[in-house]
Amino acid sequence: MPDIKFDSKVLEDVKDALDDHADDMFRQRKGRWMAVVELAHVERVEPGPDEEKVPSVKLRIVAIEVAADDYSDERLRELQRGLYRLRTKGGTLDGELDPDIQQARDVLKHGSGLLVGPQS
Numbered sequence: 001m002p003d004i005k006f007d008s009k010v011l012e013d014v015k016d017a018l019d020d021h022a023d024d025m026f027r028q029r030k031g032r033w034m035a036v037v038e039l040a041h042v043e044r045v046e047p048g049p050d051e052e053k054v055p056s057v058k059l060r061i062v063a064i065e066v067a068a069d070d071y072s073d074e075r076l077r078e079l080q081r082g083l084y085r086l087r088t089k090g091g092t093l094d095g096e097l098d099p100d101i102q103q104a105r106d107v108l109k110h111g112s113g114l115l116v117g118p119q120s
Helices: 012-019 022-027 070-089 093-097 099-109
Strands: 003-006 035-045 056-066
Touching: 012 022, 012 056
Parallel strands: 003 056
Antiparallel strands: 035 056
């Protein structure tokens, strides 16, 4: 299995999206932020047939949007949990019978609506 590496180059659009959060990120040493991230393939290393090296793929963050409030943060966490459930239980007999899997599919299917704040 290839190693995954992240490219440290920060694209201007990514920097712009993070600018509003930079002060908060600086102040909170143990902070965590939920975000929607788009990754792009940048480079791959495929060792020769007689090399004892591990192949690798390098990824770069090409787009990011960070949750700006508790409501958006919780909605992204819900989507993350849905993706986790699909990855870990999906395709298994138990998973197909598990109501959590159907709920995860429903959350992901309608996930974009979860990111819109409550209507006033």
